[in-house]
Amino acid sequence: MPKQRRRSLREAVFSCSSPVCDGSGRGGGGGRTRNFSSTEICDDQTQMAEQYSGQAGFLCDGKPGRGCLVPQVTITSDGDSREITEEDLEEEVNGRLRRKLSNSSISSNGSSTAFDESEDDILSDNETKSKGIVTLEHLGDSVDSGEQSNAWWKLKTIVHCPLVATQRRRLSWVQLAGHKGSFKAGDEGSILKKFSENEKLCFERLREDTLHSFVPSYYGMVERDGELFLKMKDLLANFDLPNVMDCKMGVRTYLEEELVRARVKPKLREDLYNKMMEVDSEAPTAEEKKQQAVTKPRYMQWRESLSSTNTLGFRIEGIKRGETCNTDFKKTQSKEDVIQVFKDFVEGKKNIINSYITRLEDIKQALKASEFFKKHEVIGSSLLFIHDHKERAEVWLIDFGKTTPLPEGEKLDHYRPWEEGNREDGYLWGLDNLQQTLSLLAGE
Numbered sequence: 001m002p003k004q005r006r007r008s009l010r011e012a013v014f015s016c017s018s019p020v021c022d023g024s025g026r027g028g029g030g031g032r033t034r035n036f037s038s039t040e041i042c043d044d045q046t047q048m049a050e051q052y053s054g055q056a057g058f059l060c061d062g063k064p065g066r067g068c069l070v071p072q073v074t075i076t077s078d079g080d081s082r083e084i085t086e087e088d089l090e091e092e093v094n095g096r097l098r099r100k101l102s103n104s105s106i107s108s109n110g111s112s113t114a115f116d117e118s119e120d121d122i123l124s125d126n127e128t129k130s131k132g133i134v135t136l137e138h139l140g141d142s143v144d145s146g147e148q149s150n151a152w153w154k155l156k157t158i159v160h161c162p163l164v165a166t167q168r169r170r171l172s173w174v175q176l177a178g179h180k181g182s183f184k185a186g187d188e189g190s191i192l193k194k195f196s197e198n199e200k201l202c203f204e205r206l207r208e209d210t211l212h213s214f215v216p217s218y219y220g221m222v223e224r225d226g227e228l229f230l231k232m233k234d235l236l237a238n239f240d241l242p243n244v245m246d247c248k249m250g251v252r253t254y255l256e257e258e259l260v261r262a263r264v265k266p267k268l269r270e271d272l273y274n275k276m277m278e279v280d281s282e283a284p285t286a287e288e289k290k291q292q293a294v295t296k297p298r299y300m301q302w303r304e305s306l307s308s309t310n311t312l313g314f315r316i317e318g319i320k321r322g323e324t325c326n327t328d329f330k331k332t333q334s335k336e337d338v339i340q341v342f343k344d345f346v347e348g349k350k351n352i353i354n355s356y357i358t359r360l361e362d363i364k365q366a367l368k369a370s371e372f373f374k375k376h377e378v379i380g381s382s383l384l385f386i387h388d389h390k391e392r393a394e395v396w397l398i399d400f401g402k403t404t405p406l407p408e409g410e411k412l413d414h415y416r417p418w419e420e421g422n423r424e425d426g427y428l429w430g431l432d433n434l435q436q437t438l439s440l441l442a443g444e
């Protein structure tokens with residue numbers, strides 16, 4: 001998700017093109033979240049809950065032999081959370097909201113369009129960098145150090161505790177990709193994702209689209225502790241210790257405008273250079289080594305060519321399987337490797353593979369019928385695969401932070417190869433390949 005998400009509540013409220021909350025009550029109404037009290041869990045876990053309390057969340061790391069930190073969002077110090085309502089509009093008019101939010105960390109000079117920051121504006125602080133930045137120190141006790149050479153990390157402390165189902169669920173929420181600190185726990189069955197104007201608009205448009213039943217329900221904007229969030233259905237909520245896979249779709253993972261921006265005003269990124277070096281110290285060119293930095297498109301293109309993004313039109317970002325989690329798939333490129341990863345993920349269970357195949361076909365039909373899909377460049381969006389031991393299996397479309405509308409009257413077919421200017425994303429080509437991959441697995 002792009003960094004443009006930090007905008008003031010004022011801008012967000014006034015730029016809202018449709019009613020702020022859908023009024024469906026699906027998200028639990030008042031939006032006040034429930035504190036995870038340590039008295040609700042067994043004594044052994046009290047300390048753990050306190051330790052996690054207030055963290056932004058755990059994130060899978062992606063480094064071989066480094067930790068995967070699962071459920072940060074599940075136990076947060078709740079703070080005050082409320083939905084942004086029509087009343088806020090009035091309060092804003094009366095100038096009171098600003099005072100209420102005087103300690104807010106939201107920037108008050110956010111941009112007016114979704115992606116109009118210069119390269120310089122993008123990501124200068126650690127907090128907003130994407131996965132790979134992990135609050136490892138907080139998970140020390142739950143990581144089995146005997147497995148440090150293994151990309152799969154156990155989450156022993158977390159899942160072996162004698163908790164009731166809801167508590168177990170809360171403790172097993174996982175963020176497999178994306179930006180550290182993006183998510184917080186919402187009230188029952190919902191999660192909060194850091195506000196992005198662009199993603200909000202997508203959610204609003206998707207409500208009216210054929211795709212709506214394949215996208216997490218959107219419950220509107222909420223404000224918590226002075227920060228804005230999008231409230232949505234927690235797709236893991238109805239599963240018992242689910243296995244989860246994030247597959248990033250498309251042949252391209254950056255926006256054309258990011259490319260243009262990098263050309264006009266290149267921003268050399270040391271953090272991306274370091275991420276590159278961690279995977280392959282031979283990857284940077286001599287010049288990049290000298291600069292100890294790369295541009296974002298260069299990094300993104302390298303990630304695409306290393307993984308299956310360019311060759312298959314999708315890539316595996318991360319997996320949680322049982323008690324373990326792995327985001328070390330940066331070099332998973334060949335069809336055979338991808339099949340093997342899926343095979344391990346579904347533990348060879350045909351029912352699950354078949355449910356996934358059916359669901360993907362339904363998704364494809366919905367995409368082909370979707371007005372939204374025709375008119376949007378879908379970049380960086382993922383399919384989230386979820387199943388559990390009862391062999392329930394679902395696939396959902398998530399992450400619309402970089403899904404952008406085309407100019408009026410233009411359409412994409414999502415199959416054509418990308419050339420700069422045509423804005424094609426290869427989404428359907430990737431979906432065909434994904435379906436084919438699962439069919440090959442089903443036929444084994």
Ligand SMILES: O=P(O)(O)O[C@H]1[C@H](O)[C@@H](OP(=O)(O)O)[C@H](OP(=O)(O)O)[C@@H](OP(=O)(O)O)[C@H]1O
Pocket residue numbers: 001002003122123128129130131132177178179253272275296300303380381399401402
């Ligand atoms: O997966 P790794 O190799 O860590 O690279 C990440 C992902 O591509 C992020 O996309 P996503 O959020 O879809 O996972 C992207 O965020 P954007 O979505 O903002 O492009 C990050 O850009 P920066 O956040 O600029 O570092 C980039 O560093």
Ligand SMILES: Nc1ncnc2c1ncn2[C@@H]1O[C@H](COP(=O)(O)OP(=O)(O)O)[C@@H](O)[C@H]1O
Pocket residue numbers: 001174175176177178179180182191216232233234235236244246382384398399400401
């Ligand atoms: N609605 C949801 N329900 C459950 N998990 C989710 C949901 N949305 C996102 N996630 C988890 O969070 C991760 C990152 O989400 P994403 O929207 O891609 O964040 P970002 O915009 O920071 O890239 C996903 O890989 C998935 O594990």
